[in-house]
Amino acid sequence: MAEHSLYAELARQMSAIGIVKRDLARTLPQDCPPTSAIVLMLLDRYGEMRMSKLAELLAVDMSVTSRHVAHAEARGWIDRLPDPQDRRSRLLRINALGEELLAQASARYTEALATCLSDWPDEDIHRLNELLARLRVSFCDSRSRSCHLPAQSKTRTPAHE
Amino acid sequence: MAEHSLYAELARQMSAIGIVKRDLARTLPQDCPPTSAIVLMLLDRYGEMRMSKLAELLAVDMSVTSRHVAHAEARGWIDRLPDPQDRRSRLLRINALGEELLAQASARYTEALATCLSDWPDEDIHRLNELLARLRVSFCDSRSRSCHLPAQSKTRTPAHE
DNA sequence: TATTGTTATACTCTATAACTATA
DNA sequence: TATAGTTATAGAGTATAACAATA
Numbered sequence: 001m002a003e004h005s006l007y008a009e010l011a012r013q014m015s016a017i018g019i020v021k022r023d024l025a026r027t028l029p030q031d032c033p034p035t036s037a038i039v040l041m042l043l044d045r046y047g048e049m050r051m052s053k054l055a056e057l058l059a060v061d062m063s064v065t066s067r068h069v070a071h072a073e074a075r076g077w078i079d080r081l082p083d084p085q086d087r088r089s090r091l092l093r094i095n096a097l098g099e100e101l102l103a104q105a106s107a108r109y110t111e112a113l114a115t116c117l118s119d120w121p122d123e124d125i126h127r128l129n130e131l132l133a134r135l136r137v138s139f140c141d142s143r144s145r146s147c148h149l150p151a152q153s154k155t156r157t158p159a160h161e
Numbered sequence: 162m163a164e165h166s167l168y169a170e171l172a173r174q175m176s177a178i179g180i181v182k183r184d185l186a187r188t189l190p191q192d193c194p195p196t197s198a199i200v201l202m203l204l205d206r207y208g209e210m211r212m213s214k215l216a217e218l219l220a221v222d223m224s225v226t227s228r229h230v231a232h233a234e235a236r237g238w239i240d241r242l243p244d245p246q247d248r249r250s251r252l253l254r255i256n257a258l259g260e261e262l263l264a265q266a267s268a269r270y271t272e273a274l275a276t277c278l279s280d281w282p283d284e285d286i287h288r289l290n291e292l293l294a295r296l297r298v299s300f301c302d303s304r305s306r307s308c309h310l311p312a313q314s315k316t317r318t319p320a321h322e
Numbered sequence: 323t324a325t326t327g328t329t330a331t332a333c334t335c336t337a338t339a340a341c342t343a344t345a
Numbered sequence: 346t347a348t349a350g351t352t353a354t355a356g357a358g359t360a361t362a363a364c365a366a367t368a
Binding site for chain 2: 003004006007008009010011012013014015016017018019020021023024034038041059106109110113114115116117119120122124125126127128129131132133134135136138139140141142
């Protein structure tokens with residue numbers, strides 16, 4: 001186990017990362033909050049999927065996912081199609097307008113990062129990505145170990161007894 | 162300039178880090194939201210300071226800082242003392258009850274991190290801390306360059322014309 | 323007139339719980 | 346009865362703007 005001070009420092013760094021995130025969020029197009037951009041990015045990267053799958057990728061409750069999806073659909077960025085396999089379910093798909101917005105959001109976001117990190121060697125950015133990914137995995141792993149999750153992950157409020 | 166994909170990946174990692182932060186926040190004591198813990202931590206680390214200084218360290222608007230400080234004072238964790246130098250200003254100081262709460266919050270937070278990162282070598286945690294700190298610095302630097310800040314940082318709504 | 327800090331209002335993101343419609 | 350998704354409500358966090366007291 002590492003020293004206390006290393007953990008304390010990590011706690012501080014993680015809270016301070018909000019500064020960067022807020023700054024980056026301001027570069028996004030009008031009407032496109034960060035979460036919308038992420039929804040579009042996930043649908044673009046992984047293709048058509050159900051609400052439950054998207055909630056799992058976002059790692060938030062499905063009620064939250066539902067709102068984000070409704071926002072994106074209301075602005076015409078995604079389509080909610082009926083699922084032939086299960087009529088309770090809906091298939092989400094990014095459409096042409098959504099692709100367009102995503103491209104714009106992605107370009108601005110990338111440009112902002114490129115400006116700020118112009119003096120960073122590729123290797124350092126890569127290492128930061130790797131460590132952040134590993135941090136997330138370590139967390140999810142330990143959460144599932146300690147909570148004995150029943151195969152299905154925690155993307156919805158547990159049903160009442 | 163690095164490849165587009167490196168920046169896109171960083172964007173994704175930064176948004177996904179919220180999962181970890183939300184999980185860690187749940188380990189904090191009752192009535193102590195993450196921001197309160199950070200306020201206490203900053204007052205403990207840097208000692209007595211004014212609102213404006215705290216707002217700068219938190220990197221949020223002073224109106225936001227004001228609310229957090231009011232929350233912490235209402236619960237008896239900090240004191241707001243008159244500033245003999247300037248009667249408009251107030252000096253903030255963590256008190257004994259606040260120190261106690263901070264110790265508890267810090268212990269729980271550290272324990273949660275230790276559990277999840279038990280298999281991480283110290284060196285990796287250190288490197289992650291270093292990269293996150295550098296990311297923040299790169300951002301603040303480029304922000305001050307591009308905005309031509311007038312010596313005073315942006316911790317308050319600009320005055321109206 | 324400018325600055326320090328507070329408050330009012332609004333917006334984003336999240337969780338919990340109750341609801342619907344299917345399975 | 347259980348599950349997929351929705352909606353209602355509440356709470357934490359933030360920004361903008363207007364305000365009071367003091368410099």
